[in-house]
Amino acid sequence: MKFEDKRTAIIGSFINRFTIGFLISVTVLPMYGWTKGVLIGLLISLPDALITKAYLPIIVLGVIGGAIIGGFIG
Template sequence: MNRLVLGILLGIAFGVIDVLMVLNHPDRTTAMLLQAFSSRFAIGVLGANISLPMHPALGGALVGLLISLPDAFIAKSYVGIIGTGLIFGALAGWAAKAWAA
């Protein structure tokens, strides 16, 4: 499968998963939902398409960390946001290594 197509599919999946997690937040707003989807979409696309001199899962995790840091600082929710960013990034890198051409 093409890396870009795989990244887009992973980004949509990660975005939907994160939006579903944000729906449980008592003070959720439309801006929170859009932010959650867009940052996780970026992690999926970039994590699957990054080319660094390290294992793709580590490169994806690095992308997930860097994209998640601003959101974590703003929301003051470090473990949840950075944790899912690392996991989704590593999954995107691993999936690209396993399935992308």
């Protein structure tokens, strides 16, 4: 994808991924760790995927990253 300001896009992506990890660690849900990670990763990644129309890479990375972080924390 082409962005006018790549630095801003990279910072935004970092903040998004950091938020996924942070929310997985502080959220209490009645489910196992990796499933909580998948759910939070999907919900946090979905707005960015809709805005950029790059659904597959953004959602897949959010879900896989969420599952890994949730598995370590859970």
